[in-house]
Amino acid sequence: MNLRRTASAMAAALAFLCGGCATATRGVGDEPAKLGDEAATAAEVIAPSNAPAAATAPAAAQSASSAPAPSPAVAAGVPPDSSKKTQPAQKTSAPKPPTPKPWKVELKPGSSSALFDGVRVFLCHPAIPRKVAKGGAVASPLDQRLTVAAITRARATPLVNGRALRVCLDPGHGGEDSGALSRDGKTLEKTVVLDLARRLKRLLEADGCEVLMTRESDRSYPTLNARVARASRWKADLFVSLHLNANEKNDPRGVETYATAPKGSESTSWTGASPRPESNVATPGNAHDVGNAQLGFCIQRRLVAASGLPDRGLRRARYIVLRDAMMPAVLVECGFVTNERDLAVLRSSAGRGKIARGIYEGICDFALGTMAPGLPAHVSGTGGLGVRTSGQPDRSGDAQQKPRQQAQPAGGGAHAAATSGTRPISFVSGGDSRVAPYSAPKPQDGQDAESLRAARQAALRAAGF
Ligand SMILES: [Zn+2]
Numbered sequence: 001m002n003l004r005r006t007a008s009a010m011a012a013a014l015a016f017l018c019g020g021c022a023t024a025t026r027g028v029g030d031e032p033a034k035l036g037d038e039a040a041t042a043a044e045v046i047a048p049s050n051a052p053a054a055a056t057a058p059a060a061a062q063s064a065s066s067a068p069a070p071s072p073a074v075a076a077g078v079p080p081d082s083s084k085k086t087q088p089a090q091k092t093s094a095p096k097p098p099t100p101k102p103w104k105v106e107l108k109p110g111s112s113s114a115l116f117d118g119v120r121v122f123l124c125h126p127a128i129p130r131k132v133a134k135g136g137a138v139a140s141p142l143d144q145r146l147t148v149a150a151i152t153r154a155r156a157t158p159l160v161n162g163r164a165l166r167v168c169l170d171p172g173h174g175g176e177d178s179g180a181l182s183r184d185g186k187t188l189e190k191t192v193v194l195d196l197a198r199r200l201k202r203l204l205e206a207d208g209c210e211v212l213m214t215r216e217s218d219r220s221y222p223t224l225n226a227r228v229a230r231a232s233r234w235k236a237d238l239f240v241s242l243h244l245n246a247n248e249k250n251d252p253r254g255v256e257t258y259a260t261a262p263k264g265s266e267s268t269s270w271t272g273a274s275p276r277p278e279s280n281v282a283t284p285g286n287a288h289d290v291g292n293a294q295l296g297f298c299i300q301r302r303l304v305a306a307s308g309l310p311d312r313g314l315r316r317a318r319y320i321v322l323r324d325a326m327m328p329a330v331l332v333e334c335g336f337v338t339n340e341r342d343l344a345v346l347r348s349s350a351g352r353g354k355i356a357r358g359i360y361e362g363i364c365d366f367a368l369g370t371m372a373p374g375l376p377a378h379v380s381g382t383g384g385l386g387v388r389t390s391g392q393p394d395r396s397g398d399a400q401q402k403p404r405q406q407a408q409p410a411g412g413g414a415h416a417a418a419t420s421g422t423r424p425i426s427f428v429s430g431g432d433s434r435v436a437p438y439s440a441p442k443p444q445d446g447q448d449a450e451s452l453r454a455a456r457q458a459a460l461r462a463a464g465f
Helices: 002-017 019-026 053-066 072-077 088-092 141-152 189-205 224-233 284-307 340-347 349-368 413-418 449-462
Strands: 103-106 113-116 119-122 166-171 210-213 238-245 255-259 311-316 329-336 425-427
Touching: 103 141, 113 141, 119 284, 141 284, 166 189, 166 224, 189 210, 189 238, 189 329, 189 349, 224 238, 238 284, 238 349, 255 284, 284 311, 284 329, 284 349, 329 340, 329 349, 340 349
Parallel strands: 103 425, 119 311, 166 210, 166 238, 238 329, 255 311
Antiparallel strands: 103 113, 113 119, 255 329
16 A cells, blocks of 8 residues: 555656656746847857867777777788888778768857757756847866867767676556546557666667666556666666657757756756756756767757757756766657647657667667767667677677677777767857857845846946857
């Protein structure tokens, strides 16, 4: 009896904390406030100082040199001049790294909605309008570090080395907690996300990944804390929670990915008059703010491309499973069960396959360090996410074929080396590479939004914006 009461309480708590339900309660007005100033569309990013074109080559070289077993051709390429005359055939073998395109980052003054290579990303703070030079906007110092730099300076090396990547998949809800429901009550969130997790598990395991599911059936409903604790005990490298969205209106549709909000910023959907006290407190999940943003961006980008569903962006929220995660963690809302077009995708096996594949490709991008655009996605089943024990040969076609049971770095050295994640940043209009001389005043306990805004305006004026 107590069990049943506990279960109901847990179900209620899960429902309250679920992204879908949160969306349902906050309504459709969660898009960023649109600025009336039509002229203020020009955007620029003040990025950390970098050496644009030159940044790519050393990174690729570094990755290549870190590969433990370079192919004979690569090794032979290392000695200088003297060997060139006698061995002209060497040049045929080493794969040429593709030239990465620059990042295109678009900010709107006063808006937290930004585009990174066309993928929507919500900033922690609205972009700061500039009054000097050509106008435009700069990202807040927090966003420069944890959004702009995090995404555009993503790792160019594999996440793990010499062992299998461990991914914890968390199909939301379960048991008596069905999660969101379609209008006709026939499609349950808990069932769809379990199916998605199983598909994702198969794709990851085909690459040698180790996968743990927080629930294997629809009969169980682990608490949110239990899900997080299980991932920690298992020493997962990544945590990916799967959910579906819902809204009281029919129109909202699309996919969105959440990372926990960094200390000093509110959740993307927060519309309260003043920041909540907890927004200024660091949580365990904040230890991976950079990885959270990178993983979230990778998944959102691939998910949108693979599913064809609208892009609702990378967002921030302190969901328990993200807030307390001890590893990079994201929560993916894989479409709206309350929208007819999304529902058609979610109900079809092919549609769910595309969603799972998009998330899988995003995980690959993050784990392998291949975020440059225009690169083909990692080929499923070709290995690279872990060291296999089955002894299957590497079928990825690179020059360093060897049985998988021999220790080889997860990530497939040549593949990762050929695709550096470090790319220059392209400024959409104007722009420079200096760091903004501005430090946003932090919200004080009990301070209302008006007074915080005034303090920030004063600091901006003092800094010359
Ligand atoms: Zn949910």
